[in-house]
Amino acid sequence: MIAALARDAKREAEATNERRVLVFAGDRDRGLDAAYAAVEAIAGDRRESEERKGGDRNGDERNGDTRESVSVVSTREGFRFEEHRPRNADDLLGRTREAVVLDCHEQFVPNAVGRCVGAVDGGGLLVLLTPDLDAWPAVRDRFDDSLAVPPYGIDDVTGRFRERFVATLRSHPGIAIASLGADGPADDAVERDGLVGSRGETTAEPAARPTAPPNATFPAAAYEACLTADQVRAVRAFEALATPGTAVVAEADRGRGKSSAAGIAAGALALGGADVLVTAPAFRNAAEVFARAGALIEGNEHAGEGGESYPERDARHLDAPSGGRVRYLAPAEAADLPGDPDAVIVDEAAALPVRLLERFLDAPAVAFCTTVHGYEGAGRGFSIRFKERLRASPFSVRDVRLDEPIRYARNDPVEAWASRALLLDARPAVEEAVAGSAVGEATYRTLAPDDLLADEALLREAFGLLVAAHYRTEPNDLARLLDAPNLAARALVAEGRVVAVALLAREGGLDAETRRGMYEGERVRGNMVPDVLTSQLRDEAAAEPRGVRTVRIATHHALRGEEFGTRLLEEVHEEFGGETDGDAVDYFSVGYGATPRLLRFWRRAGYRTVHLSTSRNDASGEYSAIMLRPGGEDGPGSALLGRHAAAFRDRERDGLSDAHRDVDPGVVVGALRACSAPTTVDLTEIEWRSVVGASYGPGMYDSAPGAFRDLAVAALIDGEGGSETSDGDALDDREKRLLVRKVLQGHPSESVADELGYVSTGACMRALGDAYEPLVERYGTDFALEERERFIND
Template sequence: MPFTALLGQLRQWQQQAAQLRIRLPVVWQGSAKTLLSQTAVLLSTIDYNKLYWLGAEAPADAINLTGRQNYQLLGSECDILVINACSGFNADLVAASAGCVKAGGIWLLLCPPFAQWPQHANPAHKNLLPYPLDANSHQGHFIGFWLNQLQQQNVVIVNNNTVQQHLCWPSAADAVGGPNQSNAVPPCISAEQASAVDAILHVVSGHRRRPLVLTADRGRGKSAALGIAAAQLAQTGKQIILTAPSPQAAQTAIQHFQQLTDAQRHSYLQFEPFDQLLQHDLSADLLLVDEAAAIPTPVLQQLLHKFSRIVFATTEHGYEGTGRGFQLRFQQYLNSQCPGWKKLHLLQPIRYQVADPLEQLSFNCFLLRHQSADINLAHQDKVSFAIYHSQHWLTDPAKLQQVFSLLSLAHYQTQVKDLAAMLDNPKLQVAVLQQNEQILACALISTEGQIDPELATQIYHGERRVQGHLLAQSLAFHLALPELATLALWRVMRISVQPALQRQQLGNQLLSHIKQAAQQAGIRYLGTSFGVTGPLLQFWQQAGYVAVRLGSSSDKASAEYSILMLHAVTASAAIAHQLQQQFSAALYNNLALLYPQLSAELAVALACPTQLITLSDTELKQLQLFSRGKRPFELVSHLLLSWFNLHYRRLPPTLQQTLCALLWQRRSWPDILQHTGQHSKKSCLEWIAAQLSANGL
């Protein structure tokens, strides 16, 4: 086909896509120079308002999505999105940006010929590769895998100027009932969105403690519904707080709110980070939580108790957060705490029709279409253990779909870049427990260490940092043991168990198998790093891991402190034990200074007093008098600290944690009162005294 004829065909298809309210996905193979030249001609013949561009050689009028501002643009729209994959293919950004293309728009992928592309290096994935791999020369497996998926999709495929695959056009009937032709009253675009706004308003006017959960796949207008409802509430003088995993995640709701309200009323909607909401006593007529699945469940539970009128909006298909894990865990908690809660699910896309081929391409090629089948454990059948490496996924994509679904479902930070890393990073492996071809549990493991001694010393001195060796680097720099960075290490990055099969020891079984595999591979230490909670700490301790470091600031995504834990495999356990003792002692000395907001439960579990002082009979009598209300706290606080350091392990959890917060962390009295539920310092001290008396003082 002559080039001019191809241009005419593409323009005709774009007009047809606009009539059907779909996006037109086109994959164009060829040499980079020719493709860029022909794309420039194509763009000069098409009317568009906004052009997004991924990759090199972006034209002057394009918005180039290669900087750190990328995810701030995801709530916006474009007429054309061009992906120049000839010099690199950023899988995470390609997946995330697909939602920007509006109906009638073109999604254009420029790439080398399919037969050659898998043999190319992919510099766009340089952040996924560990030292010393070079992204400019390393040949991974993601492109080959993705191409296999792509060729099964409904997409136009052009090789040079020849159309090799035509689009299978959806029925025109599917476009008739679209949101642009609905009876929705502006500013709502669809009837479903209008129902969502009404449901949000009812949370404010209806009974207290009847939260609403608003769920949808991307592009269904749930965030916009939050902003529209907030604008209507602001007109009646209501105060609304909006929180989300990040300020960027809240931008769509804020933009819709501000477009619908006068500047004088913009203060009626305030964005607050969720950690600030938990630390401060803020009040509002309504709390809106956007992308709730990307916020840890314990945080959502605390917000639920602090605010009596609350709306949780979230994506369930997994790209933005925990997917079905939110549905299984947090919604179960809602059942027990707020039996009158409501759920509304939005199905109708706002920007395009249901049968949109680009959305199907995105779901299928990036494995975002999660399996919903419930998995049961057949106790009579064998449970087997296996380890998969990057090259295995090319021949078993169904297994990879299971693994990625489970990781997305169970962990709020799983993204498409994790899928790309599993295929491109040869130092990543996946350990699984499976039964009857079904994945029961899986763990993502990073092979680290074996760093040259000279480089390890440079890391120890703070002169170098290397990518992909978190465990080795922490041992060398933070724990001042560069020699450990030269050893063979495995770091368990994530571990996930099917939600329906949790509490059946499958996680422990998987870690036990991983240790055996590590022994056979000559690995010296196993390690892990995660946002610590009480249950997670106990889980890893039961598996033999010991805490050796705690980050000095809480994680922005989880509001939890990051802990590093170590488990000796073929190395001596003495070093790990020594590191654990040093850590516990240092944590005790720094609790008040560095970790005042660490939960008392974790402080008691992790810290250990360094100097134990035995009290004299006279000093014990002073404490006994305090327990009977005959001595002021200020007179005996130093004695109580010495006594608590000796006996804290045998005390009931509530008293143990209260004294930890008071004596170890030196928290303020308002914090202490909030923790104990007491109304005054006097009543709290009386309660402490009574508890001490009841526990043998």
């Protein structure tokens, strides 16, 4: 039965150049046997077909022994084929296989499903080994354990994601399900054969390889390496990168050959002598770019095909005979454009923050390649905000979109199934449905997991907003939304449509033993803010108060700037912080990549800075801020904020000249402005003489740098009398940046003058003295004011 099921699925998949899924549900050992039987069956079928045709399998991976093109993703030893652990399923990115076996028994990881689906070639099979489908939602495994963040246990984790996943397996075409009997093959039963049947399509002969378009500037081999007309158009568009001042935007769904086209173009540019810098969220995302670039540079005739058909080489650096090269750097490093590249290719651009993408606009020529739908990241920040910024830049922009699948037919049912099961194509409500909504008329509601499971449209709109708001939303996050006991979702709904959504995590409330372990170096999952305050900032009591952290917050792009995010936070604060609620939390928190705009937003929502990370995030290139808002005026949350705000104030006085020396001055100003710690300026008479002398007379800043730092920190924290909403004070923006760069971060006067646009170093230092005049007025003692009078009267 198993062999026949596998053969039928494989034959139909090959006939239509589509993919099929085989589900072997039941005992794991029986599932392993079934997977072996299925692979042996399709291998035998292939050998018989080749013998009839007299084919030669030598030298062609796709026509080799099926065992050699099978990947197994498993938590245990048990297969003699290529094996990967679920956490290493990323190894399959950029690689294709005739069959992939995914063992879902000990650890069912949604992200691994996405990677495995993407690795199956047209005509291939994805084999899932699962528990009995009816019982599976109640099964708890190692992935569930990762969702059971303290103080919750694994019994608190639900099985809604699996329940929904099983429903998609049983309803989508192209998925065969075999229930494996506990007593052996005699009890096996085929629940569905997964055959789609004829849909009026015929299998065409493979199209002739494309040729170079007229007047193409890339070598003919670049176009001969393309597999579709879409790829030819994309490679032709990339020719523009040889001209400074040009930007290319290439967009496609997964599996359309976007990265391959970018790689072919990179290789062609390098052959022409260009230095091409490639970046992506991680090197694995750019592996296909380097595979295709390397194949073209080395003259490999299989430059456009999947598989590893190129020689061993430095995976992240390719040298062309012409002197050109293709090299990879991580995003934060690549954004500095080291080595002055001639062109930059940013792959999976939607998975990077807009602020980081903007830094690549300093390149001579740049291409942004992105997946429209997929687990790599499809944030609307790229398609809405960044593309507007790109079109406002001096670049001449060329757009190209790839629609034709490379490795399987356009109507592949497995692609449709994966998109629904993992919500790879989730998106917010259409703009026309929400445009004009008034914030005051929106309804605040709980997005209970059971409601999301029961209402597919509600789930897609809510999750679509989360995908749109953040560059790292992935299938695992869908499982967390539906099953994690520490997470809660809240939304604003207008005209029946989700217009704003917040994903919240309960943190803290941990017992003394757990807190002690955290303090001594143990990691506790899911408690991000308590963990940082305890392990890094050495506060053993920080994990005792209970908090709610905003993990993600998103407003529909058509309604940004209309206060929906502010209204949603106000509702969250009222619900979780109500004094009459016995379950009220002690504080609210948030952690995010700090920018001046975001710091301003959270400060105005009542949040105060307690920490700024000492290193940049590898993907975003930003320093992360942690901010707290007490749940009440007096209580554990207020005390927690009080001691950490004061510690942040004191830490930054000296830390800005050390770990935070390269933080953007706008971020420093925003972080200090959002610090609630009281400020005191306690200078000696000698220090006041130096400050007053440098401000009003012939004194020098270097005579008392500590005094100038104390005044700068106080001024930036206090703003205009400590106002909660106003940014206005006696210092303008350039003066604030001057205080940060010169006084707090200790940069040389020459570089500060150049950065801030002063005509000379002398003018910069005179401006520094001028900036301290209002600070003397504000913080000066009677002695300081009397000292000032000496210079004013003169």
